[in-house]
Amino acid sequence: MTDHLWLHFARQSPGVSPPIITRGEGVTIFDDAGKSYLDGLSALFTVQVGHGRAELAQAAARQAETLAFFPLWGYATPPAIELSERLARYAPGDLNRVFFTSGGTEAVETAWKVAKQFFKLTGKPGKHKVISRAVAYHGTTQGALAITGLPKYKAPFEPVTPGGFRVPNTNFYRAPEPFDADAKAFGRWAADRIAEAIEFEGPDTVAAVFLEPVQNAGGSIPPPPGYFERVREICDHYDVLLVSDEVICAFGRIGSMFACTDFGYVPDMITCAKGMTSGYSPLGAMIASERLFEPFYGTDTMFAHGYTFGGHPVSTAVALANLDIFEREGLNDRVRQQSPALRATLEKLYDLPIVGDVRGEGYFFGIELVKDKSSKQTFDADEKRALLGRVSAGLFEAGLYCRTDDRGDSVIQLAPPLISGQAEFDTIEAIVRGVLTQESGAIA
Incomplete structure (x- = not known):
C-alpha cells in the first residue's frame, strides 16, 4: 500500500507498513x-x-479562491503584508523585518546567509562561522545541517557546508562537577564556553550563534537562570549575531508568541515555522532586526535568496486565522x-x-x-x-x-x-x- 512512499527520518523494510x-x-x-x-x-x-479546526480550512479555501499563488519575488500579496506586520508586532525589540520561507530549515538557512552577507556589507567579510550547541537540531539542508550538532545526521552527507562549530548544551541533569549543584553557575559556565569558542576560532571569523530557547534534541533542555543574559553580553562584546531558533518554541509552545520573550532576551534574528499555521499549511519565517536590514534597504544591494513557496498566499492567510484563534482563546x-x-x-x-x-x-x-x-x-x-x-x-x-x-x-x-x-x-x-x-x- 505504501510501496511508493519514501518516509522522512524512518527506516523502511519490505512488507512493513507504517501506521496510517x-x-x-x-x-x-x-x-x-x-x-x-x-x-x-x-x-x-x-x-x-x-x-x-474548520475555520482554518475555510481561510485556506477563501484565499485560494481569490489568489491561490503568487511569489514574493519583487511583488507582495495582502496576506503576506498583513502577517509580516503582525509578526513584527509580536516580536521583541526592533525585529521588524520578516522574510518568509516554506518551513523551519529554510528559515535557518536564510538566517545564516543573512549573517554572512550582512558582515560582508559592513566591512567585516571574514565573519562567516556559526556556533551552536552539542546535540542540537537546526535542520537538514547543507547549511542548516552544518549548524546541527548531531554527527550521525551529518555523516552520510559530508562534507557539509564548512563553518559550523559546537559548544556544550545546557542539560543541567548532566552538568559536570562542580556545576551540577548550582544551576546558575552551570548556566554561566555553559555560556562562557561560547565566548571561549569565539576566541578560539577568532572573533573576526564568527558571524552568529544559533540557539533554541529550549533545546529540542536531547530532550527539551531548558536554559539555566542567567544563561541567555550572559550569551547576549558575549555576542554584543564580539559583534556576533544571536539567532533564536524558535521553529519549535514560538507560538505558545513555551507561553509567549516568541520564547525569547519568556526568557528575557532580544536576539538579532528569530527563525520560526511550525506553530505559525498550526501545521494547516506550510510556512516559516526569518525575522531580523532593523540593524540587519539596513544595508539591504535603499541601496543597490540585493539579498539574492528566496523560495518559490515562501510566504505563499494560502499559508499566510491560514497563519492569520490561526493567530486569531490564539488571541481569541x-x-x-x-x-x-x-x-x-x-x-x-x-x-x-x-x-x-x-x-x-x-x-x-x-x-x-x-x-x-x-x-x-x-x-x-x-x-x-x-x-x-x-x-x-x-x-x-x-x-x-x-x-x-x-x-x-x-x-x-x-x-x-x-x-x-x-x-x-x-x-x-x-x-x-x-x-x-x-x-x-x-x-x-x-x-x-
Missing part, C-alpha cells in the same frame, strides 16, 4: 482502522490549536497557567526507577530514562535502541502518540496541543506509567 493516520479532531488522531490516539506531540510540535495565557500542572503530573513518574529526569517549559517536556537512578547511568547504544523501540511501540499501542528521542540520552518527548488540559495530562501520565512500569521491571 487519516483524521484528527481536537487533541485526538485516528488511524485507518478507526483507532484513536491522544496526540501528545502536536503531530510534530506543530498543531498548537488542535486538529480539525488566550492560548498563550493558557500555557502559562497550565504548564505547572503538566510538570507536576509528569513529575509523578519520578517514583519509577527508570525515570531520571523530567524537564522542560511550557507545553514542551522531556522524560529522561536511565539504567541506574542513583548514578544517572544511561544505556549503551544497543540497549538504548532496543529500549526506545519497545517504549515507542508500547506507548502508541496504548493510545499515545509522542516521540522517543535517541539523539542524546534516552528520552520521551511530550508536546501536546495548547488546548490540552488536566484530563489530557492525566491520560499521558497514565499511559507513560504503564509502559515504563514494564520497562522498570525488566531492568530491575
Whole structure:
C-alpha cells in the first residue's frame, strides 16, 4: 500500500507498513482502522490549536479562491503584508523585518546567509562561522545541517557546508562537577564556553550563534537562570549575531508568541515555522532586526535568496486565522497557567526507577530514562535502541502518540496541543506509567 512512499527520518523494510493516520479532531488522531490516539506531540510540535479546526480550512479555501499563488519575488500579496506586520508586532525589540520561507530549515538557512552577507556589507567579510550547541537540531539542508550538532545526521552527507562549530548544551541533569549543584553557575559556565569558542576560532571569523530557547534534541533542555543574559553580553562584546531558533518554541509552545520573550532576551534574528499555521499549511519565517536590514534597504544591494513557496498566499492567510484563534482563546495565557500542572503530573513518574529526569517549559517536556537512578547511568547504544523501540511501540499501542528521542540520552518527548488540559495530562501520565512500569521491571 505504501510501496511508493519514501518516509522522512524512518527506516523502511519490505512488507512493513507504517501506521496510517487519516483524521484528527481536537487533541485526538485516528488511524485507518478507526483507532484513536491522544496526540501528545502536536503531530510534530506543530498543531498548537488542535486538529480539525474548520475555520482554518475555510481561510485556506477563501484565499485560494481569490489568489491561490503568487511569489514574493519583487511583488507582495495582502496576506503576506498583513502577517509580516503582525509578526513584527509580536516580536521583541526592533525585529521588524520578516522574510518568509516554506518551513523551519529554510528559515535557518536564510538566517545564516543573512549573517554572512550582512558582515560582508559592513566591512567585516571574514565573519562567516556559526556556533551552536552539542546535540542540537537546526535542520537538514547543507547549511542548516552544518549548524546541527548531531554527527550521525551529518555523516552520510559530508562534507557539509564548512563553518559550523559546537559548544556544550545546557542539560543541567548532566552538568559536570562542580556545576551540577548550582544551576546558575552551570548556566554561566555553559555560556562562557561560547565566548571561549569565539576566541578560539577568532572573533573576526564568527558571524552568529544559533540557539533554541529550549533545546529540542536531547530532550527539551531548558536554559539555566542567567544563561541567555550572559550569551547576549558575549555576542554584543564580539559583534556576533544571536539567532533564536524558535521553529519549535514560538507560538505558545513555551507561553509567549516568541520564547525569547519568556526568557528575557532580544536576539538579532528569530527563525520560526511550525506553530505559525498550526501545521494547516506550510510556512516559516526569518525575522531580523532593523540593524540587519539596513544595508539591504535603499541601496543597490540585493539579498539574492528566496523560495518559490515562501510566504505563499494560502499559508499566510491560514497563519492569520490561526493567530486569531490564539488571541481569541488566550492560548498563550493558557500555557502559562497550565504548564505547572503538566510538570507536576509528569513529575509523578519520578517514583519509577527508570525515570531520571523530567524537564522542560511550557507545553514542551522531556522524560529522561536511565539504567541506574542513583548514578544517572544511561544505556549503551544497543540497549538504548532496543529500549526506545519497545517504549515507542508500547506507548502508541496504548493510545499515545509522542516521540522517543535517541539523539542524546534516552528520552520521551511530550508536546501536546495548547488546548490540552488536566484530563489530557492525566491520560499521558497514565499511559507513560504503564509502559515504563514494564520497562522498570525488566531492568530491575
